[in-house]
Amino acid sequence: MNAQLTPAPSNSDLDSFWMPFTANRQFKANPRLLARAEGMYYWTADGREILDGVAGLWCVNAGHGRREITDAVTKQLSTMDYAPTFQMGHPIAFELANRLAKIAPPGMDRIFFTNSGSESVDTALKIALAYHRARGQGQKIRLIGREKGYHGVGFGGISVGGMVNNRKMYAAAMIPGVDHLPHTLDLEHNAYTRGLPQWGAHLANDLERLIALHDASTIAAVIVEPISGSAGVVLPPAGYLKRLREICDKNDILLIFDEVITGFGRIGKAFASLAFDVTPDLMTTAKGLTNGAMPMGAVFSQRKIYDAFMQGPEGTIELFHGYTYSAHPASCAAALATLDVYSKEGLLTRAATLSPQWENAVHSLRGLPHVIDIRNYGLIGAVELEPRTGKPGARGFEVFLKCFERGVMVRQTGDTIAMSPPLIIEQKQIERIVETLGAVIRETA
Numbered sequence: 001m002n003a004q005l006t007p008a009p010s011n012s013d014l015d016s017f018w019m020p021f022t023a024n025r026q027f028k029a030n031p032r033l034l035a036r037a038e039g040m041y042y043w044t045a046d047g048r049e050i051l052d053g054v055a056g057l058w059c060v061n062a063g064h065g066r067r068e069i070t071d072a073v074t075k076q077l078s079t080m081d082y083a084p085t086f087q088m089g090h091p092i093a094f095e096l097a098n099r100l101a102k103i104a105p106p107g108m109d110r111i112f113f114t115n116s117g118s119e120s121v122d123t124a125l126k127i128a129l130a131y132h133r134a135r136g137q138g139q140k141i142r143l144i145g146r147e148k149g150y151h152g153v154g155f156g157g158i159s160v161g162g163m164v165n166n167r168k169m170y171a172a173a174m175i176p177g178v179d180h181l182p183h184t185l186d187l188e189h190n191a192y193t194r195g196l197p198q199w200g201a202h203l204a205n206d207l208e209r210l211i212a213l214h215d216a217s218t219i220a221a222v223i224v225e226p227i228s229g230s231a232g233v234v235l236p237p238a239g240y241l242k243r244l245r246e247i248c249d250k251n252d253i254l255l256i257f258d259e260v261i262t263g264f265g266r267i268g269k270a271f272a273s274l275a276f277d278v279t280p281d282l283m284t285t286a287k288g289l290t291n292g293a294m295p296m297g298a299v300f301s302q303r304k305i306y307d308a309f310m311q312g313p314e315g316t317i318e319l320f321h322g323y324t325y326s327a328h329p330a331s332c333a334a335a336l337a338t339l340d341v342y343s344k345e346g347l348l349t350r351a352a353t354l355s356p357q358w359e360n361a362v363h364s365l366r367g368l369p370h371v372i373d374i375r376n377y378g379l380i381g382a383v384e385l386e387p388r389t390g391k392p393g394a395r396g397f398e399v400f401l402k403c404f405e406r407g408v409m410v411r412q413t414g415d416t417i418a419m420s421p422p423l424i425i426e427q428k429q430i431e432r433i434v435e436t437l438g439a440v441i442r443e444t445a
């Protein structure tokens with residue numbers, strides 16, 4: 001499979017696409033064009049094979065080019081291309097919600113469909129505010145996020161998020177009443193921990209400080225990623241999420257888990273809340289829901305939240321929120337086929353089986369030049385490199401580029417290299433990812 005797949009565009013053909021989260025000029029001078037994908041691999045436009053170490057962008061959990069999913073989408077599009085879900089419905093939207101309810105954490109069986117992680121986050125934040133209001137607690141308006149948090153790019157998501165580059169340009173438009181917990185990344189205490197760090201559960205107690213500052217009667221919800229990916233893989237210290245749950249319960253504050261990357265098997269159970277045995281009130285998902293084949297997100301809600309809206313005259317719309325493409329038929333078809341693949345191949349739990357091998361492999365990079373931490377959980381891994389003086393991110397970017405040149409795709413955030421391969425990965429491919437990364441790190445000054 002080395003033949004040239006598509007004519008590579010000339011550099012001036014690249015001008016019109018304003019690329020997201022990309023150094024446009026640098027990319028367009030030296031493009032990395034992907035043209036085909038199957039299983040664990042991409043092929044570039046000029047026919048080079050690339051082992052996918054990040055499941056596309058943390059979304060292709062069952063591997064690329066799954067026929068079952070493509071066929072389901074094709075069939076759906078030729079049967080009914082589009083149908084609205086405002087005051088109308090179509091059967092597979094309900095079928096999908098019922099299927100998701102079956103694998104959901106306890107009680108989270110009311111599901112609102114979106115088109116992305118960002119939309120899921122903004123939806124969950126709005127539901128949280130509207131829920132309190134529906135219960136006559138309309139003064140609960142504050143939202144608490146966390147430093148280093150990534151919750152997509154909507155105004156709600158960047159306001160509760162904690163990544164400075166995503167926030168600083170839009171400072172004037174941040175939603176009011178937001179505060180942040182401290183992040184849990186601490187190299188001094190936890191560097192090279194295998195799995196969850198043992199130090200740091202007490203950082204959850206900071207929520208009590210924020211409650212003392214603002215008063216619980218003003219706080220609607222706390223949103224955190226059980227494991228964050230975008231900030232370079234930040235793990236929750238053991239006991240941390242449980243502690244957040246306890247404090248939220250005590251103070252009538254909703255707990256939202258943003259499971260956009262941890263959902264659908266990434267850490268060995270369908271959701272991180274099941275793996276960590278902590279059930280939130282709302283849970284945001286996207287990515288693995290359709291195996292990346294169609295855009296779709298879903299917000300899972302505790303039934304008590306849905307029920308709080310189901311009051312007043314029956315003819316009134318209970319939640320003034322939704323998207324033209326909420327529960328798009330082709331996305332529903334993709335999601336149903338994806339769930340079938342996950343279930344048939346045991347993929348929602350495969351990360352738990354592979355996790356010991358994965359952990360040993362990524363931690364074998366300890367001791368290489370400039371490596372200052374290695375983190376892992378389920379099928380997530382991160383290698384943090386020391387930043388070059390005055391040039392944060394430069395070393396990480398060089399490592400990412402060289403890995404790509406050698407046929408392995410990893411993800412770079414600053415000087416952290418993150419890995420999250422499709423859950424179908426085999427031992428030999430784990431070895432290839434880690435060997436390539438190790439070789440590149442060794443020769444990167």
Ligand SMILES: Cc1ncc(COP(=O)(O)O)c(C=O)c1O
Nearest residue numbers: 116117118150151152258260261
């Ligand atoms: C935790 C989390 N929330 C939200 C998002 C945003 O998802 P999307 O890019 O689909 O809007 C991401 C994307 O990486 C994410 O990791």
